[in-house]
Structure formats: C-alpha cells, structure tokens
Amino acid sequence: xxxxxxxxxxxxVAPAAAYTHVVMGTGxxxxxxxxxxxDEDRKLVGEGDPAAQARQVFENLRRCLAAAGAAFDDVxxxxxxxxxxxxxxxxxxxxxxxIAGDRLPASSAVQVAALxxxxxxxxxxxxxxxPE
Numbered sequence: 636x637x638x639x640x641x642x643x644x645x646x647x648v649a650p651a652a653a654y655t656h657v658v659m660g661t662g663x664x665x666x667x668x669x670x671x672x673x674d675e676d677r678k679l680v681g682e683g684d685p686a687a688q689a690r691q692v693f694e695n696l697r698r699c700l701a702a703a704g705a706a707f708d709d710v711x712x713x714x715x716x717x718x719x720x721x722x723x724x725x726x727x728x729x730x731x732x733x734i735a736g737d738r739l740p741a742s743s744a745v746q747v748a749a750l751x752x753x754x755x756x757x758x759x760x761x762x763x764x765x766p767e
Contacts, residue, residue: 639711639764641738653727654742658711660764665703669716669758670695671751685722685756689729692759697733700763707733709763715744716758726757 642657644650672680672688673695681687700706715726723744734740740761750758 638766639709651739653739654713655739656741658741660709660711662767663765665700665705665709665763665765667696667699667703667761667763669714669760670699671755671758679754682754683756685719685725686728688756689722689725690732692757693729693733696759696761700761703763703765705763705765708738709765710734710740710761711764712741712743712762714760715742716747716750716760717744718747718750718756720744720746722756726759 639658639660641655642659643655645656648656670692672691674680674691680691697707700709713730715723717723717726750756
C-alpha cells in the first residue's frame with residue numbers, strides 16, 4: 636500500500652459529500668480499464684439491477700487491482716459512467732463494502748447515452764498508486 640495524502644476540501648472549495656477532492660501519492664501508477672458487470676464467463680450479472688451490477692463491477696475492480704499487486708486502499712481516482720444518475724446510491728453502497736468512508740478517492744460521475752451494450756447500466760474505471 637502506498638502512502639497517499641488526501642485533501643477532502645481545499646481552502647475555498649465546497650466540501651465533498653461522497654469523495655475526496657485531492658489524492659496525492661508517489662510510486663507506480665496503475666490504470667484499471669472500465670469494468671462492466673460481467674462474471675468470469677462473460678455473463679451479465681444483475682440484468683436491470685443497478686445494485687447487483689455495482690457489486691459485480693467492484694468485485695471485478697478488486698480482482699484487477701489484486702492482479703497489479705494493489706488494493707482499494709491504493710485507489711486515487713474512480714470514474715463512474717452511468718446510463719442514469721439514479722444508480723449512484725447503489726454504486727456508493729457497493730463502494731462502501733470495499734473503501735472506508737475516511738479513505739475515499741477522488742471521483743467523477745458521468746451520465747452517458749449508452750455503454751457498449753444496452754444491458755449494461757454502468758462502467759467504472761480506477762487509477763491507483765503503488766509504492767515504488
């Protein structure tokens with residue numbers, strides 16, 4: 636795990652409710668491609684169910700991070716691509732199962748017209764920093 640510095644609310648910036656404004660670290664950079672709610676057999680998990688899809692996406696992120704020798708504590712940025720912003724509470728609940736509230740990464744949420752297939756409700760990518 637790398638030593639990360641988190642600045643939840645820099646002077647003059649409104650406090651963030653569900654993310655950290657600034658996360659800094661030194662070391663090796665890890666980029667995890669956007670993950671979909673697919674299991675290891677490429678089968679959709681949670682058709683029409685944002686909570687089930689979010690849980691699967693975070694499990695896929697966990698596995699990708701582990702393959703790089705990283706964990707969620709090393710994540711400095713998450714980007715959420717959703718087809719409907721109403722899915723954010725389900726995403727936050729799945730995130731809370733992996734990331735403590737006092738260790739939240741920087742985050743962005745973007746509503747998109749579509750993902751790679753109409754069955755997908757969200758795609759989430761992660762950036763992490765590992766010690767040198």
